Amino acid sequence: MTKARFAKRFYVSLFATLLAGTASAADTVVFQLDWLPGGDKAPIYVCIDKGFCAEEGIEIKVEPGRGSTEAITRLAAGTSDVGSADIGALMAAQVTERVAVTGIMSIFNKGPHAFFALKDSGISKIEDVKGKKVATSPFTSSNVFLPLVLADKGLAESDITLTKADPGALGPMLMTGATDVIIAWMTNVSIFNGQAAQAGKELEIMPWYAAGLDLYSASLLASDKFITERPDVAKRFVKAFKKSLEYVKTNPDESAVSVNKIVPELPVDVVKGAIKDTMVLEFNEVTDKDGLGVFETARLAETWKRVAASQKLDPSALDPEKSVNRSFLAE
Missing domain, CATH: 3.40.190.10 (Periplasmic binding protein-like II)
Incomplete structure (x- = not known):
């Protein structure tokens, strides 16, 4: 092989390596929990352990939290990309603090x-x-x-x-x-x-x-910076997360093991119990009617009505439709 051909192959290989590294970095997603790890957070750990996120070219970094308010603050600051937190807390924060965070998928379509x-x-x-x-x-x-x-x-x-x-x-x-x-x-x-x-x-x-307390609760919320700058990554993540949620429903035992693998201090039986408890909030008659992960217009409006009343906020201060973006949830 001539030096010229060797050099050409070397630089092509180097360029491809740099491109791969750039793509990998671009597809790292920081996932923000609204509390400590637990069985109710099983989908994100299943997404990692079962490779559903990897299949979409996404590497996940999980950050623990201490409540929806803290999770939303981190998302708004851009230190986390996407996470789980209460959509009602987001609505209130959008009114009081104008946070740049958006709901992209419902997780609990009933309050807990x-x-x-x-x-x-x-x-x-x-x-x-x-x-x-x-x-x-x-x-x-x-x-x-x-x-x-x-x-x-x-x-x-x-x-x-x-x-x-x-x-x-x-x-x-x-x-x-x-x-x-x-x-x-x-x-x-x-x-x-x-x-x-x-x-x-x-x-x-x-x-x-x-x-009669009909409202959405835990949801996938995303930094506006994340969904604006990396919309394709956001869409692939939602696809992987939804697949993980469905896997947890049909495979609770294996899902509990997945959580334990990543968070070994959580006993499998405790995780399994929490998974069972959580299912009623994720898969129910609302899911059957509207679909998994969907923000249905009337229920979303009722959620804001209840949040506004509970926190003595002006109901006209927010259009709940502007709190969500449904385009990332695949049909």
């Missing part, structure tokens, strides 16, 4: 909020909490919607005795009779059922969505 009581307490419906002691976590978003849920049943906060406690104390408080009712999420049903079983008791669970 619920009342938990013991079966032998005589409390079986939301109206029954009148005159009862109710315990909640100080920072849960459920507290924002509590007055609305009570009002829907003709009650006010003054009709209950509300106390705030550490999230880890809620289950023991319920089992020991320190409180009549706790406010918690449907994503933790397995945990509370386990605590009840150890105490020889059974739970009565009253999800707020069954009482």
